[in-house]
Amino acid sequence: MSEWRFIVLAATVLATPLAAAEPRLEKLWQTEATLKVPESVLYDAARKVLYVSNIDGTQPWENDGVGSIGRLDLDGNIIEVDWVDGLNGPKGMALAGDRLYVTDNDAVVTIDIEKGAIIDRLPVPDAGNINDISLGEDGVLYVTDSKKGLVxxxxxxxxxTLVDGLTALNGVLYSDGELFFVADGGLHLVGDDGAYTTLASGIEGRVDGVERIDADSWLVSCWKGPVFHVTRDGEVTLLDDESGTIVAADMGYDPVNRIAFFPGFWENTVAAYRLVID
Structure with missing residues (x-):
């Protein structure tokens, strides 16, 4: 090969942009299978613990009084399976200071974290299936009713009621002045007038949890197992690894270390994965 042809080829290679690496999940740990149908995980940075909502039993929406909240350390060791008991079908959780708020089929339950005890139960009027919850500004909470399609x-x-007429509604997230929810295979943004905009669609596997990565991207977990990286411009990427082999349900998230915590539901486990974005 002549010298000039080598120089041209080298220059062409250097000028060709490298393909961007796909985001991925790397498994860190998985708990023992001693939890009780865990539906949701919430990360508490201040106390360095994970809260887990245990539905317990085979009827997630039955008011049977056997549900509980468990606690894990950040290495996946179970501190207490039944830290707070006396719940029905606990699902989504939100944290505000020393208060833990939990959706419980037809009510929002308040737990005093220092006492490890239920201190209030507020029924939701005309409730269907009260599912997820997120903390907004000034102590405002946002709650989803999956059965009735309401936020x-x-x-x-x-x-x-802020939003109605939704189908397959599940997770809700208030973050940096914006309110999001996942429903009908998509990620949606609620406007000031209650109308909503669909940011991304085509998310398959029964959307469940949503957590924010940065200003323009999110993780969306699905009850059937898959986990997706979703961007504001509508790009949906399946994070195809072991997370797709178990029920992912309503994940928790450590935004500083980019670690997601997935409840395994029928597997009675929680697994931690680090989100890697090269």
């Missing part, structure tokens, strides 16, 4: 705002003990 509620809870402020000063009163519920106000």
């Amino acid at each position: 509620h705002e809870l402020a000063d003990g009163e519920f106000t």
Whole structure:
């Protein structure tokens, strides 16, 4: 090969942009299978623990009084399976100071974290299946009713419906002044007037949990197992690894270390994965 042809080829190779690496999940640990149908995980950075909602039993929406909240350390060791008991079908959780808020089929339950005890139970009017919850500004809570397809705002003990007419509604997330929910295979953003915009669609596997990675990207977990990386411009990437072999349900997330915590539901486990974005 002549010298000039070598130089041209080398220059062409150097000028060709490298393909961007796909985001991926790397497994860190998995608990023993001693939890009780875990549906949701919540990360508590201040206390360095994970809260896990245990539905317990085969009827997730039955008011049977056997549900509980468990606690794990950040290495996947189970501190207590039944830290707080006396719940029905606990699912989504939100944290505000020393209060843990839990959706419990038809009510929002308040737990005093220092006491490890239920201190309030607020029924949701005309509840269907109250599922997820997220903390907004000034103590406002956002709650989803999956059966009726509603997103509620809870402020000063009163519920106000913000969005209705949804199908396959599950997770809700308030983050950096924006309110999101996952429903009907998509990630949606709620506007000031209650109307919503679909940011991404085509997320398969029964959307469940949603957590924010940065200003323009999110993780979405699905009850049937798959986990997706979703961007504001509508790009949906399947994170295809072991997370797709178990029920992912409503994940927790450590945004500093980019670690997601997936409840295994029928497997009675929680697994931790690090999100890697090269």
